[in-house]
Amino acid sequence: MDIIYRFDPDAELERVQPESGAEARTILEQGNGQFCDIVARTRAGEHTGTTLVVPCDVRLLGADPDGGSLRQEPFAAIVGCADARVPPQMIFRRMSNEMFVVRVAGNVIGSEVLASVEYALEHLSSGLRLVVVLGHSGCGAVTAAVDVYLTPLRFEEIGSTRSIRSLVDKLLLPVHAAARRLESAWGSEVTRRPGYRAALIEMAVCTNAAESALQLRRTATMLGAEKVEVAFGVYDLATQRVGLPSDDTAEARLALAPDAAGGLVPISEAVARSSAIEALLGGAPG
Numbered sequence: 001m002d003i004i005y006r007f008d009p010d011a012e013l014e015r016v017q018p019e020s021g022a023e024a025r026t027i028l029e030q031g032n033g034q035f036c037d038i039v040a041r042t043r044a045g046e047h048t049g050t051t052l053v054v055p056c057d058v059r060l061l062g063a064d065p066d067g068g069s070l071r072q073e074p075f076a077a078i079v080g081c082a083d084a085r086v087p088p089q090m091i092f093r094r095m096s097n098e099m100f101v102v103r104v105a106g107n108v109i110g111s112e113v114l115a116s117v118e119y120a121l122e123h124l125s126s127g128l129r130l131v132v133v134l135g136h137s138g139c140g141a142v143t144a145a146v147d148v149y150l151t152p153l154r155f156e157e158i159g160s161t162r163s164i165r166s167l168v169d170k171l172l173l174p175v176h177a178a179a180r181r182l183e184s185a186w187g188s189e190v191t192r193r194p195g196y197r198a199a200l201i202e203m204a205v206c207t208n209a210a211e212s213a214l215q216l217r218r219t220a221t222m223l224g225a226e227k228v229e230v231a232f233g234v235y236d237l238a239t240q241r242v243g244l245p246s247d248d249t250a251e252a253r254l255a256l257a258p259d260a261a262g263g264l265v266p267i268s269e270a271v272a273r274s275s276a277i278e279a280l281l282g283g284a285p286g
Contacts, residue, residue: 021229031093106141135209145171178203213257
């Protein structure tokens with residue numbers, strides 16, 4: 001498949017500017033659905049001899065005939081993992097200046113990340129309508145935290161530097177929460193199942209994204225950013241879909257952040273009892 005990004009200098013510059021967080025979510029979900037379709041068609045062998053034209057506008061990259069630099073006007077802020085396989089603009093099929101992207105291993109909310117989001121909420125508020133925490137399956141940082149949880153004596157080995165140990169420490173909280181929810185859903189014997197580690201990793205990825213979204217929702221409320229919605233999702237490296245393991249649909253979906261800590265419980269319970277987690281565990285207990 002030839003994927004061609006085409007710029008028409010005679011076309012009017014039309015910026016995507018959603019009026020609400022719900023509209024912004026829909027734009028990102030539709031973009032991810034289109035990206036999934038491109039990958040699926042390529043895998044199915046439908047790419048031979050076909051051409052996909054993606055309209056683009058280099059003026060959104062700063063190619064302004066009048067000169068000067070562009071003003072920042074993103075409609076969404078994305079807090080994602082630094083993993084090279086998870087490029088947000090490509091995943092959501094968005095152009096330059098449409099998303100304010102902050103990336104860090106494990107998409108943890110440290111002081112620098114929080115300051116970056118606070119900046120967006122305060123100084124880009126004219127167009128910003130959505131903040132998204134984007135985790136991804138098989139996250140290496142979360143996996144490291146899970147391995148420390150399962151084998152604490154390996155902490156020095158896994159956390160080879162003080163900086164890495166600090167990152168793993170931040171992720172141990174959602175790992176502990178995920179482990180408790182798995183035991184609540186499947187019983188204490190779940191830890192003996194061969195797929196427990198894999199299930200715990202995916203549970204922790206989702207829990208981490210949900211907890212981070214809750215934190216950012218509180219930040220948005222504190223700053224009076226009433227027009228900004230906060231959501232979260234998990235990018236599946238195998239299917240390219242953004243959603244949650246508990247979703248019973250193949251459609252892309254961003255879930256709204258809970259408005260209180262108690263709202264995390266039904267989210268994690270649904271994930272723990274999902275067919276995706278059950279499959280990782282090896283099926284329902286006999």
